[in-house]
Amino acid sequence: xxxxxxxxxxxxxxxxxxxxxxxxxxxxxxxxxxxxxxxxxxxxxxxxxxxxxxxxxxxxxxxxxxxxxxxxxxxxxxxxxxxxxxxxxxxxxxxxxxxxxxxxxxxxx
Amino acid sequence: xxxxxxxxxxxxxxxxxxxxxxxxxxxxxxxxxxxxxxxxxxxxxxxxxxxxxxxxxxxxxxxxxxxxxxxxxxxxxxxxxxxxxxxxxxxxxxxxxxxxxxxxxxxxxxxxxxxxxxxxxxxxxxxxxxxxxxxxxxxxxxxxxxxxxxxxxxxxxxxxxxxxxxxxxxxxxxxxxxxxxxxxxxxxxxxxxxxxxxxxxxxxxxxxxxxxxxxxxxxxxxxxxxxxxxxxxxxxxxxxxxxxxxxxxxxxxxxxxxxxxxxxxxxxxxxxxxxxxxxxxxxxxxxxxxxxxxxxxxxxxxxxxxxxxxxxxxxxxxxxxxxxxxxxxxxxxxxxxxxxxxxxxxxxxxxxxxxxxxxxxxxxxxxxxxxxxxxxxxxxxxxxxxxxxxxxxxxxxxxxxxxxxxxxxxxxxxxxxxxxxxxxxxxxxxxxxxxxxxxxxxxxxxxxxxxxxxxxxxxxxxxxxxxxxxxxxxxxxxxxxxxxxxxxxxxxxxxxxxxxxxxxxxxxxxxxxxxxxxxxxxxxxxxxxxxxxxxxxxxxxxxxxxxxxxxxxxxxxxxxxxxxxxxxxxxxxxxxxx
Numbered sequence: 001x002x003x004x005x006x007x008x009x010x011x012x013x014x015x016x017x018x019x020x021x022x023x024x025x026x027x028x029x030x031x032x033x034x035x036x037x038x039x040x041x042x043x044x045x046x047x048x049x050x051x052x053x054x055x056x057x058x059x060x061x062x063x064x065x066x067x068x069x070x071x072x073x074x075x076x077x078x079x080x081x082x083x084x085x086x087x088x089x090x091x092x093x094x095x096x097x098x099x100x101x102x103x104x105x106x107x108x109x
Numbered sequence: 110x111x112x113x114x115x116x117x118x119x120x121x122x123x124x125x126x127x128x129x130x131x132x133x134x135x136x137x138x139x140x141x142x143x144x145x146x147x148x149x150x151x152x153x154x155x156x157x158x159x160x161x162x163x164x165x166x167x168x169x170x171x172x173x174x175x176x177x178x179x180x181x182x183x184x185x186x187x188x189x190x191x192x193x194x195x196x197x198x199x200x201x202x203x204x205x206x207x208x209x210x211x212x213x214x215x216x217x218x219x220x221x222x223x224x225x226x227x228x229x230x231x232x233x234x235x236x237x238x239x240x241x242x243x244x245x246x247x248x249x250x251x252x253x254x255x256x257x258x259x260x261x262x263x264x265x266x267x268x269x270x271x272x273x274x275x276x277x278x279x280x281x282x283x284x285x286x287x288x289x290x291x292x293x294x295x296x297x298x299x300x301x302x303x304x305x306x307x308x309x310x311x312x313x314x315x316x317x318x319x320x321x322x323x324x325x326x327x328x329x330x331x332x333x334x335x336x337x338x339x340x341x342x343x344x345x346x347x348x349x350x351x352x353x354x355x356x357x358x359x360x361x362x363x364x365x366x367x368x369x370x371x372x373x374x375x376x377x378x379x380x381x382x383x384x385x386x387x388x389x390x391x392x393x394x395x396x397x398x399x400x401x402x403x404x405x406x407x408x409x410x411x412x413x414x415x416x417x418x419x420x421x422x423x424x425x426x427x428x429x430x431x432x433x434x435x436x437x438x439x440x441x442x443x444x445x446x447x448x449x450x451x452x453x454x455x456x457x458x459x460x461x462x463x464x465x466x467x468x469x470x471x472x473x474x475x476x477x478x479x480x481x482x483x484x485x486x487x488x489x490x491x492x493x494x495x496x497x498x499x500x501x502x503x504x505x506x507x508x509x510x511x512x513x514x515x516x517x518x519x520x521x522x523x524x525x526x527x528x529x530x531x532x533x534x535x536x537x538x539x540x541x542x543x544x545x546x547x548x549x550x551x552x553x554x555x556x557x558x559x560x561x562x563x564x565x566x567x568x569x570x571x572x573x574x575x576x577x578x579x580x581x582x583x584x585x586x587x588x589x590x591x592x593x594x595x596x597x598x599x600x601x602x603x604x605x606x607x608x609x610x611x612x613x614x615x616x617x618x619x620x621x622x623x624x625x626x627x628x629x630x631x632x633x634x635x636x637x638x639x640x641x642x643x644x645x646x647x648x649x650x651x652x653x654x655x656x657x658x659x660x661x662x663x664x665x666x667x668x669x670x671x672x673x674x675x676x677x678x679x680x681x682x683x684x685x686x687x
Contacts, residue, residue, distance in 0.1 A: 025224060035218075063230065066228035066231065067228050067232070070208045072222055072249070072253070073220040073221065073225075073253060074220060074221055074222070074223035076224065088216070088217055089220045090217040091217070093217060094217040097215055097216070098215070100215060101215030
């Protein structure tokens, strides 16, 4: 199965401390997960151009990862780097809240 | 959708007592809701369900914890004898801690709980689980936004569990006016078990009730349960039934004359004996006799003391000549001394169960039985004692109970109203008479034997309990000094009778001697007379002979006429004339 993740791996310099490592957990190619991926890609390209890495995990293929990464809701976006870890659930349709969740916008907005 | 299964298939929980109440366990392949206040034992019940399933019924299980971590869980239940790590290593158990921290989440748009489904499904498939626990699944509502989505997803989750065919327990905390805070009972409607934790009379009691069990009959009462080192034990209030075997074997009471009153042989083995009496009538001493006699036979005695400490009992028994200390040293006698208020009834009962299981005694003594009773818990005490008696009878253990009768109440009254459960009932009385207080004993009943109906006075001497002879006076049984007086009078009477008969025997002897003397004198007299008579006869004969000789001599001298001589002394003449 091909996920949208395959063509999204555009890491320019992976080891740079500035590089954001983002993981999107989905369960198959549902409309929600496709929407979420599209939204994520758009937001990253707008706000983190050139310094982000998106990894899409399909739990249908790797169910064991759900436990290790404490995933319940689908889709879930996990910001693994920079720390601290942030989690955003939902299809990422509210850009402002995604930015807040990723600490790209101040919380006390 | 739902796989076809036989109606009312049940999965045994393996929890002592719960399977009795539910008639075999929880509904197989369906979710059961276990709810109650914080700290009432929900998590433990759920965990025991999995552990027993894994160890006894070959049904691996998945524990999904929404509150506690796996490490915390295994630590918490280790004190109850569950080794989660070993079960996990043996692939009989999966513990998955679902970590939810609201502040770490941001919600943007639609989501579902597919991740949870995948996670649970993966855990189930990885060990072939047949049982699932979702512990405090409601915390999802606090951890995740959008309750509407959550409700829909939970509904889907329970349906999904049913489709999986796993037997599940979902725990939830009691909410305002609802069984659970999130109203989970709306989704889980096959079986609902409510746990409760109540404090009454400063003693806390846990209770369990099956609020609902679709398609099955079940016990509807509230059943007390306890949590201890062996997990949960639910105590069905009702008795198991009357199926114990009655032996004809007898055990001595330790007081020979009391054995004699019980048709010569003492109590039946495996029977329940109650000794009731007012304060200071010797109940514990009687228990001591019984214990000492049993130990002397090599039997094991378990003594539950609720009023005195073991050393106090041993000292006091020593004062009436019963030495219990050697039996304790030899391990034949074991004391279990606790204050009744130390724990709730259920815990007491279970501690007793465990002690009995551990020590395997032939005789169990409970001294006193009614110390459990506080205001308003008679029914519970009775239920508890019934359970205890049943258990003892089933195990063929002779139960010896003392019961303190409050002063002024009828003698055949026991506070616990357990008289109907008792086989042999001894009543110890204090008889007030003649300015004294004396102890007496009677057998109120003894099933299956021809027992004495007498009221017997007894003394507690330094050789133990001594039953005295019965003296019935005009005002009833004589006791104490009245009995001593009676005894003295009887002794005096007996003495004078003895003296009288002695005297008449002597008189008779005298008469006999006199008579014999008389007979002897008469004999002597007769002998004298006889001798005289014989002598006379002899003399007369001698005289006659001599006269004849003289006559023939004379004739010879005179040459008397031969004819004449012939006629008179023919022989002589013929002899001389050849």
